[in-house]
Amino acid sequence: MNPEAIQRSFDGSGLRCTPQRYAVMAFLLEHNRHPTAAEIFEAVNRVDPRSSRATTYNNLRDLVKAGLVREVAIEGRAARFDAKGMQHHHFICDRCGNVEDIKWYDVPRPGPGSLGKRVLRECELIFRGLCTKCAPRRASR
């Protein structure tokens, strides 16, 4: 995704394209590692312009609200973030907490009977287990 595309995605959501906000989005787009807010904060501050901690959190929240970024909550750990590019599922490692992308495939939705008057926005499929790094030493902990 090029700079102009980021610009346009911000425009489409009514978000100003500030250097700090741009840096967060650009970082997420060029690293599909699902970083935490703290990691993003550190990364965007390795280069100018500097951004404060509060701004990093603010921008992540705005980008999530705008639907450009996804937040992944993980039990007992800091939330992780990724840019919403192509659809995919997530694998979360029981041991190290890492989040990895899994090739997307269609998920059957629940029958309307079981949803009642609820308004469904999205289905999220999460796989859990041990990642490639943790699977070998599976006995520990």
Add this chain to the structure above:
Amino acid sequence: MNPEAIQRSFDGSGLRCTPQRYAVMAFLLEHNRHPTAAEIFEAVNRVDPRSSRATTYNNLRDLVKAGLVREVAIEGRAARFDAKGMQHHHFICDRCGNVEDIKWYDVPRPGPGSLGKRVLRECELIFRGLCTKCAPRRASR
């Protein structure tokens, strides 16, 4: 689920049946509201015996590790817990964060190609949107 059944489930997991641990499990079994740790702590302390905050957290962790309780992480809010009885999916409300049970149905697993050397333990299907209480006033916030 009767007291003896709780006893037996503890025995099967090598967990002692202490009053505090029993109270946590019993509370989860008779309320399918997905309470937070703080709510559980408060609830079990409305009746004797008293339990400390640390113990409530310890027991919840032990019960999750033993596979008797499930922990549901929610972005920006405290984790919620439920007793693992019959299989079901979860609906999480975007607005109020409430977690509700959805009738279970089978979920197709990913092809082995997309999992690589990862060890799959479980698939979790989460629905997001607005709950029955929040759907009407959907415009706000």
Add this chain to the structure above:
DNA sequence: ACTGGTTTTTAGATTATGTCTAATGTGAGA
């Protein structure tokens, strides 16, 4: 360029949630 209003950034305090420590207590098998 100036003005006024809006959005954004900022440092630091504050809250919320959960974990750890070290001393004390106890369930359940021998």
Add this chain to the structure above:
DNA sequence: TCTCACATTAGACATAATCTAAAAACCAGT
């Protein structure tokens, strides 16, 4: 009943995230 590995406790501590209030950046209209 004795015993000890397991469990509980109060309170300190850690971590993640939000809030606050003031300053800065930005934008549209003149």
